[in-house]
Amino acid sequence: MTRGAAPPARRARQRAPFPRSFYDRETELVARELLGAVLECHASDGVVSGRIVETEAYIGAHDPACHAAAGLTARTAPLYGPPGLAYVYLIYGMHWCFNAVTREEGHGSAVLVRALEPLEGIDVMWRRRARARRLQDLTNGPAKLCAALGITGAQNLCRLDRPPLIIRPGAEVPDANVAITPRIGITRAADWPLRWIVTDSDFTSRTPPHFFRRPLA
C-alpha cells in the first residue's frame, strides 16, 4: 500500500445544520426554504447526501391528504410531536418516505422530501439502487431517495441536526427557479398547491402534463 489514500473529495464548506426554530414555522415556508438545502444520512459505509429539489407540504389534521387527518395514533405521533424531527413511514408495504416535522407540537404537519440531486456517496447510492439506469433515477422520487440514502423506519423520530440525519442550508434557490404545483399521487385535496420544485433541475420527479405550474416569480 502506498502511503496516503486518495485525497478526500473536495466539497463546499458545510454550514451548521438548521436549528429547530427553522422547522417551527408555517409548513409551506419550510417546504419552500428546504429547496437547495442538503440532506445527508450517515451510515457505516459512509455519508450520503443530496441537494433537495422537490418538496411537498402536509399541513395538518385539516389536510385530508395528511396522515395527521387520522388523528393522534401510534403511526402519526411523530407528526404531532416537536418540529425538527424525522417522520419516516412505510408506503405500499415496501417503500420508505422521509418527512421533516414542522410547527409546534400538536399541529400534525410536515414536509415530504420528494427528490434530491445526488452530491456525496454516489457510489454507495448506485449500490443501494442497483436497478437504476441513469443518475437521476437514484433519487428522483420519495422512496428512491430513501433507498439511496439508506433511510428506513430506523430513522423515524431522529433529530435532523446531528447524525444519522442532518439537513444543512445550501445554495439558496431564487424565486425565479421555483414553481408550485399540486401534490403527486394523492386522491384527497388533489388540487391543493402544496408542491415546490426547482424548475431548472434535472432531478425532480415528473410533473403530470395537466398539472398547473405556478412560477414563484
Added chain:
DNA sequence: ATCCGGATCGCCT
C-alpha cells in the same frame, strides 16, 4: 376478524 386503500416503483404492453 376481516377488509380496504395507500404521500410508490418498476416492469409490462
Added chain:
DNA sequence: GGCGATCCGGATG
C-alpha cells in the same frame, strides 16, 4: 398508460 408487489393502519362488523 396499466398493473402487481406486499404490508400496515384504520375502519367496520
